[in-house]
Amino acid sequence: MNVLLAGYNIEATRIPHNDDATPEVLSAAYARISRSPKRIDQLREEAVREVDASRRSNTRIIFGMGHASVAEHAIFNIDIIGISRYLAEFVQKSRLASFTEKSQRYVKLHGDFVTPHEILGTPLESSYRTLIDRQNSLYHKLSEAGEKWFTQQGLDAKAAAERAREDARYVLSLATETQMGMTLNVRSLERLLRRLGKLHFHEAIQLRDRIQDLVEGIAPSLVRYTEPDPYDSNRVGVESTEPRLWDDDVRLLSGTENPDDLVLSMAMARDTGDNPDTALHYISQLSLEQKKAEYDKLFSGMEGYHPAPEPFEFADFTFALRMSSCAFAQFKRHRISSRIRTARHPNLQAVFPEWFQHVGMMQPIEEMMVTCTNLWNDLRSINPEIADYALTNAHAVQVAYRMNLRELYHFARLRCDGHAQWEIRALATRIVEIVKAKAPLSAALMMGKDEFDDREE
Ligand SMILES: Cc1cc2nc3c(=O)[nH]c(=O)nc-3n(C[C@H](O)[C@H](O)[C@H](O)COP(=O)(O)OP(=O)(O)OC[C@H]3O[C@@H](n4cnc5c(N)ncnc54)[C@H](O)[C@@H]3O)c2cc1C
DSSP states (O other): OOOOOOOOOOOGGGSOOSTTOOTHHHHHHHHHHTTOOSOHHHHHHHHHHOHHHHHHHHIIIIIISOOGGGGGGOEEEEEEEEEEHHHHHHHTTOSSEEEEEOOTTTSOOOOOBOOOGGGTTSHHHHHHHHHHHHHHHHHHHHHHHHHHHHHHTTOOHHHHHHHHHHHHGGGSBTTBEEEEEEEEEHHHHHHHHHHHTTOOSHHHHHHHHHHHHHHHTTOTTTOOOOSOOGGGGOOSOTTOOSOOOOSOSEEEEEEOSSHHHHHHHHHHHHHHOOOHHHHHHHHHHSOHHHHHHHHHHHHTTOOTTOOOOGGGGGOEEEEEEEEEHHHHHHHTTOOSSEEEEOOOOTTSOBOOOTHHHHTTOHHHHHHHHHHHHHHHHHHHHHOGGGGGGGOBTTBEEEEEEEEEHHHHHHHHHHHSSTTSOHHHHHHHHHHHHHHHHHOTTTTTTOSOHHHHHHOOO
């Protein structure tokens, strides 16, 4: 065996500025593996020597033959600085990508925000700035009032200040600036560009153009289909554009039937080689005690950092959820899932930390929310896509989310844990309760990491 280091991502200023410094050569060399008798390192040497030929073969293989996965061997790291939280949400829809974003929870915010280009120089610009100033002022007042409140509740000064600040952000606008590091392969990047291409507001167009400029000169043979396809924009039931309030905050829509037996049967099929349906029939004949004993074997030695075993992926649950935009910013980071989100609307319920009432701040907050609604309507009349800049972290989103049991375990470890933010923790706890009722054996150890570590075995 021979294992060679073919490449790795290095920081941009260390990359020589010449035409050969392109990740395309890795894609070209790997693409040729399937049909060439040569060793990979030889193919790589040839690809580096003949960059133009590599580009031509990439074009032929990826776009001519549809072997698109070879573009995944080329990876970009991109800093995105000063993007609104609103647009960040679209970017982070990429599931095969990695993001690390400035936390509004841990970093004190200083009122930096994006003003939509569409309203610059119009009368709406000053209304917009006034609203954001008001939100920033509420943020500071809440941070101070909250610090006192949490100190009275027994938290030490540092913890009280942090808790107050992380909750105060509920009144901040989705226009608030953030920054993120993004790592993704060129196949995902191309898809991101197509998705951004469906947006018709300036900030999105600017971001798309900038990313395209950055990568096109470096990997022109890998980034080709960046224009949105009309097919992606097909819509149903377009007469009704106002989202309706869903029934509950957390509601189970559907789930795998008899998940405990199914998961166990998949483990058995894996371990014995039985047909999955034969295994399922066998498992279904076992007593509850016998099934528990089989699960004990599967869970044996599990630590808080262990994922649930692979057979757990065969059972999944779909939930209809309503949460604040603040909680959704965290929820959406769980990539091994399927989701749809309805449009935002100021009439959907907003979520606020309960203590806002105890410190007597709800009245100015509610007044601010009315101004948000008015501005949302005004912005919508200019361009519906910029309206949500007027909304806050407190405004609700409604999402349908499907996760398999393995991902639900991971989600619960992080989000039911004591370190999790309170709103997502409450949602995660409800979700886990519902899943446990449907899957008492397979979900038996689904809980936050702290509870898992503390439990008595
Ligand atoms: C307390 C807390 C604080 C946080 N603070 C911040 C913060 O300040 N900034 C911030 O940006 N985020 C923050 N996060 C979010 C966090 O970094 C994760 O993005 C989020 O929890 C989703 O979890 P995940 O990435 O483990 O896995 P998921 O996306 O849920 O995926 C599940 C599992 O699949 C595997 N997986 C998925 N994608 C990949 C991949 N591309 N490569 C390799 N393996 C993969 C991993 O094993 C992963 O655990 C915080 C999360 C918590 C719980």
